[in-house]
Amino acid sequence: MSSDGESTVAAKLFIDKEKKMVLFAESDQDFVDVLFSFLTLPLGTIVRRLGKQSQVGCLDQLYNSVEDLGEDHFQTKPCKTMLLSPRNAAAVHLDRLKVEVDGIDQTHFYACKRHMGYFSSVPDVGCPFCGTMDITIRECSEKDTLDEIFVQSRTKFIITDDLQVAPSSTALMFSLMDKLGLQEQANIEEVVLQLNSNKLPENFLAEQADEAEPMFKPIKIRIIQSKDGTSVLYAEVGHDFVDIFFSLLCIPIGSIIKAFGEWSPSGSIDNLYKSVNKEACVKQECQSLLLSPKLPPFFGCSSNVLQVEELPPRSVAYYNHEVNPKEPVRGGTCRAYIKKGSTNFMVTDDLHISNFSLANSLKAIRAAKIPKEKLVEKELTLGKTQVLKLLRAAMLTRGALAACSCLSSSIS
Template sequence: MANEKKINIRLLIDKEKNKVLFAESDKDFVDLLFSFLTLPIGTIITLANKETNLGCMDKLYQSVEALDHQYFQTEVCKQMLLLPRSASEDIHPCMFENVKCLCGKIMNSTLELGWNTYFEDDKLNCAFVNGIGKFMITDALEVSTLSAKTSLSILFGFGINDGTTLEVKNISVGLEEVMDLLKQSMLSKTPMTDVFLLKQNEINTEAIIAKPLNVMFQSDTKRVNLDLFVRKSDKKVLYAVAKADFLDFLFSFLTFPMGSVVELFGGSSSIGSIDNIYKSVEGLYHIDPEKLERSKDRLLHPKIASQHGCKNQLLQIEENTGMIYISKCSHCFKNGLVDICCRHGLDRAELSLINPKFIDTVTLKGGGFIRDSMVFMITDELVVELYSQISSISYLNKQCVPFSDLEERSVTVGEQEALSLLKASLTSKTALTSVFCQSSKKRTRG
């Protein structure tokens, strides 16, 4: 595209190994990398045309896409899962289509409630990183401020003692490169080399091997029940049967910002190079807090966007509550029914969106995405469809599983199982088996 904005960076390349050692850039490129942490998983899958290869997530997304609207609480619920907003967008005009305003009319306009009145300095225009300066980004997306000591240590680490094998390359990063870099950041430990030198999107399986969970769990979390149908001969989960409460939890993965996923796993998500971006934010803030003064929490503790949370959430992830903009219908604008009290101070700007997960017009939080009366079948790869006896029998026939080799198990999913399932969904093609059968084998052996 002729008017497409480009970001210029410089690469230092090891010619013999055809590998990016590191890049130099202004803050624009760093802002771009940091923005990956704010993107919900569903948005990433959308941007990647449903080809992220992130465990079972593409299949989960496609299942939401394929389900009929009648199985959701409202038509907007499906839209919220397929096109989830980022909490960072809550400072911008936002509106759900086909949702009723409190006055009863359909919302069709947005009102700006004076954001620029409070922040008229240049810091608002800096995205995530404040100020000016150069940054160094390694092949694995580790970001640091530019210094001779840092760059030399990297060169010595690669066994490079002189510049005869080195090459400098100037790169213009446009939309295509951004999309490739986003995708590879989820899959690879060498995304810069993959995108700018190899021009490939191959999966580095070493980069997505899940590590054991090392997090603290609460004992008073919610729990949901799940029926598993397991092939006895190899302990593989063929499918599960679950009600709406489990589907709400499972589909809610699509609303999670990537940074919140890393935070849930204590900075060790095993997802490509995303952990390095997250730790780079921590490192930069520790060295120079002013560089990330306004954005640290948005990057290190990103929340689910307003009204995207659900009552059946099993994990400790927050929903954004502070709003600067509120959607109203044109009827309210015309009749002066819009509350603009937040112009008098940010402490009074806690506004709430109408919750589109409810049929009635309410501003309550929570609610669910799926109708309570629904029962679904979920395969090991997280393909979801409405449950029926005939469908389940047909699936078993396709898998060539004799009924005598089938075992039914009932399991309870709490916070620990929920977190394991999130990790398996991102790093495995057999999510249910990874969580519910492999772990049971380990307990038996112990």
């Protein structure tokens, strides 16, 4: 427990006193459960929890774009809420952690008192009949009394500085000391770290083959770039492009790693993902929850290019009709966040998305300080492979359009 009464989980850090670096940590299952829970977090939750300062590729700009874009571009008002505060399909498990990692209570739902049976996981969704959800219900787990959440109940775990997790043992400790070149125990200092909801680990943060997917429709965009290929100013895109990239904020981290094989060579989250299957750390029934996290009902987009499975509509208590927050009229099956229409959007190199206008276009050209005669415009058709490359670039760099060779090479 912290000094202000907030719950904490502890880990003992083993530090090289001479090099002043963390070698590894030892903790109980509470701390490790928190670490593994990160794999279930949607990308938008990471951005929100880090105050839009995640520094993860273009995600901060995508999040800001959702905030800035007018509600009239979305299917419904709740669509913005879904993207800015995405639900977690593993919310019942996260509710049992000793440290809150999501930042909002996701076990509460909104229901209609007049038309019993209708409810939504998103605020501001209206009942299909009376337009009001006026009571709150809570989803409870039948296993709330169990101590185990994700990991097997063990005495201690060892966590390396790059987030590899394994059951604690003398053999493993000696192996780490040999690997790290530690000859004398006197060089090691022990420090206890208390982790709460406001203090997350700082080091938290193979390309997929192109598979046939009948649901995916090629996307047309127009790229404006310097003729010499050294600078990408912006792209002019339609609702289909925006829908895919905004929906990235709802995808859990574990699903991203599953889709691309790895996240980033400089990150440690890949090692945490691989630790799920290592030496039976995680309970067997929870492995798929961490390795292939699903989306909550209705949180997918119109083109599931990353092939993340979405849970079917569910029942909570006596309420068995979950309302689609994206559906502006009763009885529809809308999957998109963004309205279809003739409106185009402007996407800058760092994936900030806004309304397309001549004013915004001229502003981008002036900022680039490139004469008009040295610019080129070209229409491109992006297939699934190219969209996947661009999505990956969005998580690895802050200049996704320029970094994605599938775009720049087409204009050379």
